[in-house]
Amino acid sequence: MTDVLVLTAVELEARRLARELELPRLGGAAFPIFERRRAGYRLRLAPVGLRAAGLEARWPDLLGDLSHPLVISAGTCGALAPELGVGDLVLPESVLGLAAERLNVTPGAHGVALRCAPDARTGLLLTTADVVATPEAKARCFRETGALTVDLESARILVRASRAGCPSLVVRAVSDTARQCLPAELVGLVTPEGKIPLARVLALAVTRPATMAQALVLRHGVGRALKAVARVIAALVE
Numbered sequence: 001m002t003d004v005l006v007l008t009a010v011e012l013e014a015r016r017l018a019r020e021l022e023l024p025r026l027g028g029a030a031f032p033i034f035e036r037r038r039a040g041y042r043l044r045l046a047p048v049g050l051r052a053a054g055l056e057a058r059w060p061d062l063l064g065d066l067s068h069p070l071v072i073s074a075g076t077c078g079a080l081a082p083e084l085g086v087g088d089l090v091l092p093e094s095v096l097g098l099a100a101e102r103l104n105v106t107p108g109a110h111g112v113a114l115r116c117a118p119d120a121r122t123g124l125l126l127t128t129a130d131v132v133a134t135p136e137a138k139a140r141c142f143r144e145t146g147a148l149t150v151d152l153e154s155a156r157i158l159v160r161a162s163r164a165g166c167p168s169l170v171v172r173a174v175s176d177t178a179r180q181c182l183p184a185e186l187v188g189l190v191t192p193e194g195k196i197p198l199a200r201v202l203a204l205a206v207t208r209p210a211t212m213a214q215a216l217v218l219r220h221g222v223g224r225a226l227k228a229v230a231r232v233i234a235a236l237v238e
Contacts, residue, residue, distance in 0.1 A: 001041040003069035004237055005062060005166075007048050007055070009153045011195055013075040013226060014047040020230035021045070029061050031193075042066060043237050051129070052156035053192040059160065070109055071161035071168045073154040074233065076175035076225045077125065078132055078182075080142040080150055087224035088174045089117055089232065090149050092125035095170060097155035105158065106167035113169055116235035123148045125170060127155035133182040142178070149174065171232050173225035176218060183214055 008014045014032055018025070023034035023045055031054070034045040046062055048055040063069070077090060084090075091113050095103045102124075114120060126147035132138050141150060154170050161168040176182060 001038075001237065002167075003041050003066040004043045004072065004233075005066060005069040006043070006045040006072045006074045006233060007052075007062070007153075007157050008045070008075040009047060009050050009052065009151075010075070011047045011193075012222070014045055016223070016226045017074065017230050017233070018045055020227060021234060031058060031061075033061065038237075041237070042069075043233075044069070048153065048157070049193045050152060051192070052153040052160075055156060055160055059164075063164065068164075068166050070106075071157065071164075071166045072233065073151075073157040073168070073170045073172070074229050075151070075153075075172060076222055076229075077149040077151040077172040078138065078176050079148070079174045079178045080126065080132070080138050080145075081121075081148040082139075082142075082178045084121065084148065084174050084177060086174055086177060086221040087228050089120040089228045090125065090170075090172045090174065091117065091120040091122055091232075092149070092154075092170050092172075093122055094124050095154045095158055096124055096126045096145055096147055097159070098127060098129055101155075103155055103158045103162075105169050109167050109169040113171060113232060113236060117232045120232070121148055125154055125172065126150045128152060131182060135179050135181060138178045171229050173228040175221040175225040180218075181214075182218070 018034035023036045026033045036043045124147040132150050158168045
């Protein structure tokens with residue numbers, strides 16, 4: 001078994017996955033890193049920020065003493081295909097990047113993941129510069145690209161893994177459907193570093209109380225999605 005480096009966008013995703021996978025937090029880093037060591041391999045998990053904004057700066061600490069790990073872009077994604085539901089697992093073979101470049105995951109790793117989750121959807125995932133927030137925008141992306149789902153980080157993570165000579169994989173699950181709208185206020189809660197400051201949440205609860213109902217729906221979707229992702233990662237490293 002090779003070493004595995006799991007990268008999420010938001011700290012909340014990393015913490016939830018670490019809890020599901022029973023990974024203790026390591027000390028000494030300026031951001032959360034979780035790790036479990038077993039005979040022959042290590043499983044390391046950390047956030048890299050919204051749009052992978054912290055990936056380059058954090059890469060030396062993330063890689064550390066791992067030996068060409070399998071780099072997994074993990075966490076939630078938004079559905080573009082109308083048939084996808086909350087919690088549906090997606091194991092894309094390719095990611096469409098910001099310059100419309102097609103980035104392929106490592107076929108061997110993808111095959112192993114698909115055997116662990118044979119009901120997962122495959123195909124194409126789209127990485128965008130900004131959140132695709134409305135049903136109209138999601139439908140347009142689906143028509144123009146054919147991508148089933150969308151996120152902000154996977155293309156960047158795959159490029160970084162390739163530069164380091166590491167195999168790569170994407171394990172994502174749907175947190176919001178093609179029919180759901182993501183209010184700008186909710187999107188704005190997350191900092192570029194991937195944190196969700198409590199002060200912002202409290203301010204939103206006071207100034208936009210109606211939006212909090214949508215936040216609870218999204219929180220439920222995120223929870224279902226991360227449980228699905230955790231099951232695949234756990235199966236991969238058994």
